[in-house]
Amino acid sequence: MTIIAGPCQHENLQDSFDIAEHCQNVCNEFGINYIFKASFDKANRTYIDSPRGLGLKECKEDFNTLREGFKLTTDFHQTNQVEELEVDVVQIPALLCKQTDLLLSAKKTGSIINIKKGQFVPPGGIKGILSKVGTDDVWITDRGHSFGYDDVIVDFEGIKYMQDNYNLPIYLYITHSI
Numbered sequence: 001m002t003i004i005a006g007p008c009q010h011e012n013l014q015d016s017f018d019i020a021e022h023c024q025n026v027c028n029e030f031g032i033n034y035i036f037k038a039s040f041d042k043a044n045r046t047y048i049d050s051p052r053g054l055g056l057k058e059c060k061e062d063f064n065t066l067r068e069g070f071k072l073t074t075d076f077h078q079t080n081q082v083e084e085l086e087v088d089v090v091q092i093p094a095l096l097c098k099q100t101d102l103l104l105s106a107k108k109t110g111s112i113i114n115i116k117k118g119q120f121v122p123p124g125g126i127k128g129i130l131s132k133v134g135t136d137d138v139w140i141t142d143r144g145h146s147f148g149y150d151d152v153i154v155d156f157e158g159i160k161y162m163q164d165n166y167n168l169p170i171y172l173y174i175t176h177s178i
Contacts (some may be wrong), residue, residue, distance in 0.1 A: 009042060013062040037073045040054060044095050073087055073090070091113075094118040113139070114139040116141045117140055122145075123161040139170075139171060
């Protein structure tokens, strides 16, 4: 079992380190693999004035320091970002889960790729995404599925479908669905 957890956005090294250390200790107690996650840029915000984070340049040194003690992942939105920051798991945001160039850049790193399945992608649609990156060192994280306007639900049948049809880890992202 693996838990990916951390603050939504990286704000400073001390806070991120404290969060990572606490999560790592809890996971160690229960024999769970832990990966620290924080974003340097939340580029998919709804509103222009929503906080996005410090940016890659400002976070790079802190992330490299955190990676000395913890496994690390973060969301990448552009191909050049993937090349600039080494992480244990390259995370692809849900809204970009079909972006061919971003997926291919992630694959070139040799790191694990965690693709957040967009709420607009049916479970069978993962096949097209996997045609770009294969299944070696690829994870799919289900974030739920759009159900009407502004509602996201957990589709357990869809998760079962993906488990039965794709030979790779399927994770559940529990914070956005109702």
